[in-house]
Amino acid sequence: MHLLLMMFVLTATASAELNCDPLTQYAKDGECCKMCPPGTSMSNIGSCQEPQCQECQENEYQDKYTSEPKCQRQEYCDKNRNFERPVHQSKKERTTCKCKKGFHCSSPSCIICVPHKTCKPGEGVHFKGNHTHDTVCQKCPDGMFSNSENSICQKLTECADGYTVKVKGTDTSDNVCEIPLRQHLVLIVVCVFISLTIIVGITVYLCKGDARRKGCVEACREDEQELPREANALMVTQEETEKELTIPEQPSTQEEGASRTPEENEDELSTELSAGVIITDNGNYVVQENGKADILSRQESQTQTYTD
Known part of the structure; x- marks a missing residue:
């Protein structure tokens, strides 16, 4: 030494x-x-x-x-002791370990970090904690409140004109305001009156509109009723003129023959029946050709007879 x-x-x-x-x-x-x-x-x-x-x-x-x-x-910052992960920005300075958000050093030597104090409802945060100091809480004074954790004290709400305090506030709740019952009734009556006035006005307007539309429709109907009378008179006049000018024509011999209905030839039908035509119960003809059977109605059989 x-x-x-x-x-x-x-x-x-x-x-x-x-x-x-x-x-x-x-x-x-x-x-x-x-x-x-x-x-x-x-x-x-x-x-x-x-x-x-x-x-x-x-x-x-x-x-x-x-x-x-x-x-x-450099100092070792243990995350298990609630320290932040260090960031060594310079090799010329010693890095200081910092507590995570919501924690602070338990002692000046800062060996370990502990959580901040929680301010309860009814208390306000007087000083917000950091990594070296704890949070400081303060009870809310009269006329102020806080209704959540770690909040600041707020002034009680003052009810506006026409409102009264329904529930008085405390250090943990705000005032509750309401409109008196008499004012509620007045407000309801006013709202009902305004609603009825609007409904009546709309109804009158629609009724007037319907009246105007009905007037137009009736006028149109009168015109329609007058027009058919004139049209009928014209049609009667035209029919009389046509009757006077029309000369009756004699039906020709060819048209008479064409208009006559063809008569069935029983000899031809009997010949076809003998050629393999069978008559069913319903009066239809069945033609057999090469092992096939076709059902023909009487009209079709007659048509085939005439066309052949």
Whole structure:
């Protein structure tokens, strides 16, 4: 111990004599040597005035000039202790572990994070907690309320003109306002009166419209009734004129023969019957040809007889 103290005194004395910068230099062998800058460490290769510095590795840092051969390790933030995952943005600074949202450090050393306090209904959040301090709650004063957890105290609602307080508010609920019963009745009567007025107005308008339409229809019907009388008179006149001008024509001999109905030839029918024609119970003819049987009505059989 005494030896180390003596060496420190000698080094300080030598530095004082050499007038070395305590922040960027160190004394060695009676000479002021340069240190490596923050974010690096000094390697074994190099000279006093030209040291070889190497960058700190991942999860390491060096926040000042140094002659040490290694950088310092970043602090480990354990997520099982409710810390956020650290983001080491710089190798020149020490990363501080932060508690997750809704948690704060249990002590100044911040070994573990604990949940924030919950402000109950009837209490307001006076100070919102962060990663180092807990939430501070405060009871709502008179005339104010909070109806949910971790909310702020709000002023009780004042009922507007014409309304009364139905349920008085507390520190956990707001005032409930309502319209008095008499005003309810007046409002209902006014609404009913307005509705009836609108209905009556619409009905009168529609009735007037129907009356106008009925007048048009009756006028049209009168015109229609007059037109057939004139048309009938014209038709009677035309028929009389046609009768006077028409000359009766004598039917020709050919038309008389054509208009006569053909007579059945019993001889021809008997011949066809003998050629394989069978008469059914309904009076239809059945023609047999090459093993096929076709049923013919009497009219069809007669037609075939005449066409042949």
